[in-house]
Amino acid sequence: MRYSAWTLIRQAFSGQQGWTPAWRDVKPQDHYDVVVVGGGGHGLATAYYLAKVHGLTRVAVVEKGYVGSGNVGRNTTIIRSNYLLPGNTPFYEWSLKLWEGLEQDINFNAMVSQRGVLNLFHSDAQRDAFARRGNAMRIAGVDAELLGREDVRSLVPHLDFDNARFPVKGGLLQPRGGTVRHDAVAWGYARAADALGVDIIQDCEVTGIRVTGGRAVGLETTRGYIGAGKIGLAAAGNSSRVAAMAGLRLPIESHVLQAFVSESIKPLIDTVVTFGAGHFYISQSDKGGLVFGGDIDGYNSYAQRGSLSLVEHMMEEGVSLMPMLGRLRMVRSWGGVMDMSMDGSPIIDRTPVQGLYLNCGWCYGGFKATPASGWCFAHTIARDEAHALNAAYRLDRFATGRLIDEKGAGAQPNLH
Numbered sequence: 510m511r512y513s514a515w516t517l518i519r520q521a522f523s524g525q526q527g528w529t530p531a532w533r534d535v536k537p538q539d540h541y542d543v544v545v546v547g548g549g550g551h552g553l554a555t556a557y558y559l560a561k562v563h564g565l566t567r568v569a570v571v572e573k574g575y576v577g578s579g580n581v582g583r584n585t586t587i588i589r590s591n592y593l594l595p596g597n598t599p600f601y602e603w604s605l606k607l608w609e610g611l612e613q614d615i616n617f618n619a620m621v622s623q624r625g626v627l628n629l630f631h632s633d634a635q636r637d638a639f640a641r642r643g644n645a646m647r648i649a650g651v652d653a654e655l656l657g658r659e660d661v662r663s664l665v666p667h668l669d670f671d672n673a674r675f676p677v678k679g680g681l682l683q684p685r686g687g688t689v690r691h692d693a694v695a696w697g698y699a700r701a702a703d704a705l706g707v708d709i710i711q712d713c714e715v716t717g718i719r720v721t722g723g724r725a726v727g728l729e730t731t732r733g734y735i736g737a738g739k740i741g742l743a744a745a746g747n748s749s750r751v752a753a754m755a756g757l758r759l760p761i762e763s764h765v766l767q768a769f770v771s772e773s774i775k776p777l778i779d780t781v782v783t784f785g786a787g788h789f790y791i792s793q794s795d796k797g798g799l800v801f802g803g804d805i806d807g808y809n810s811y812a813q814r815g816s817l818s819l820v821e822h823m824m825e826e827g828v829s830l831m832p833m834l835g836r837l838r839m840v841r842s843w844g845g846v847m848d849m850s851m852d853g854s855p856i857i858d859r860t861p862v863q864g865l866y867l868n869c870g871w872c873y874g875g876f877k878a879t880p881a882s883g884w885c886f887a888h889t890i891a892r893d894e895a896h897a898l899n900a901a902y903r904l905d906r907f908a909t910g911r912l913i914d915e916k917g918a919g920a921q922p923n924l925h
């Protein structure tokens with residue numbers, strides 16, 4: 510069923526009885542050409558591009574919960590491509606370009622909103638660092654504008670510009686950055702992949718990976734054994750656990766990251782703002798709630814819930830940046846499990862096990878990468894070689910030392 514204004518009108522006149530399920534509820538088949546583990550944004554996008562770009566339609570996505578139950582439905586919805594390093598910039602810019610055409614491509618309203626992403630700076634040294642980043646972006650063909658204090662004030666007047674410790678001195682703006690409704694991305698890719706013949710199998714946990722003669726040949730699951738020509742792992746925060754089933758030990762730590770939503774208020778912020786003196790980012794949803802988040806909880810966990818100490822820390826950061834937030838009531842918070850890599854950059858690569866491919870290490874920032882990650886992972890699986898855009902995201906870079914340390918933070922997940 511194609512979604513359009515015409516379909517809406519027709520359904521309105523027929524009592525809304527004609528809508529069909531967005532994707533089929535299927536039983537797993539015995540064997541697929543490709544099985545993708547993880548029905549999050551990355552796994553579903555991979556399946557979609559495998560079918561659409563590479564013509565592979567005997568493909569399944571197996572998901573232990575329901576589509577959207579992982580980080581794809583838990584993030585703070587920010588998209589951007591304001592990267593500095595050559596390994597990262599073209600990949601994230603391609604992702605932003607795919608976001609710009611996504612809704613037409615998958616025929617689904619994902620509420621892509623290019624409202625801008627503004628990174629504030631609070632010292633002269635930080636301004637220099639942001640100017641360098643902005644210049645690098647512009648050289649790479651990415652949009653960037655360095656704003657002075659008064660430019661920022663006209664965009665977001667409610668900040669504490671004269672904070673004694675962290676005065677706002679200006680900001681780096683990427684006008685094409687913004688937000689996308691996160692769970693709609695999962696639903697949209699699932700629906701579009703299903704329409705091309707991909708089987709989306711929910712409530713199907715992978716419990717083992719069968720490896721014969723150094724080659725991955727299938728998956729043990731809670732719904733029986735599924736044979737596979739190739740297997741792609743896109744399990745985000747559970748990547749280490751799933752890869753261990755094939756004997757792989759990954760350079761990944763899993764940490765909880767929390768998000769918060771306030772009560773709905775009248776329009777207050779029409780861009781995304783990040784606090785440069787702490788780690789805090791805020792935007793406003795179309796329903797009016799302020800959506801924000803900050804640091805990871807700082808201890809390893811697979812639980813999708815966070816700790817109270819970070820709640821307090823996040824509120825302190827928010828109130829330092831926008832004192833008026835102290836008058837708001839918080840209505841919701843939740844946690845997601847982050848796959849933190851040791852240099853803060855992702856891995857999209859083959860593995861030492863033949864026929865087994867890996868997509869992980871997304872840290873805080875994998876939502877914005879969803880389209881390009883799916884695009885590149887599909888290419889890597891279908892052609893058995895990296896796409897130029899993910900050539901740097903190798904698994905062996907942690908052995909060879911060719912790290913992509915965007916923040917210059919070293920091997921410390923809590924600082925990425």
Ligand SMILES: Cc1cc2nc3c(=O)[nH]c(=O)nc-3n(C[C@H](O)[C@H](O)[C@H](O)COP(=O)(O)OP(=O)(O)OC[C@H]3O[C@@H](n4cnc5c(N)ncnc54)[C@H](O)[C@@H]3O)c2cc1C
Pocket residue numbers: 546547548549550551552571572573574575577578579580581582583584585586587588713714715716743744745746747751766767768802843844845846847871872873874875876877878
């Ligand atoms: C609070 C929070 C805020 C964030 N904010 C942003 C942001 O603003 N911008 C941004 O770019 N990124 C953000 N991120 C990061 C981003 O959400 C993730 O990097 C990204 O969603 C990870 O990829 P995914 O969508 O495929 O993951 P997921 O949706 O987690 O998909 C992985 C799936 O694998 C499944 N799975 C795991 N183990 C198994 C198994 N054994 N068998 C079968 N299935 C399995 C899980 O159930 C899950 O559904 C945020 C994350 C969180 C938690």
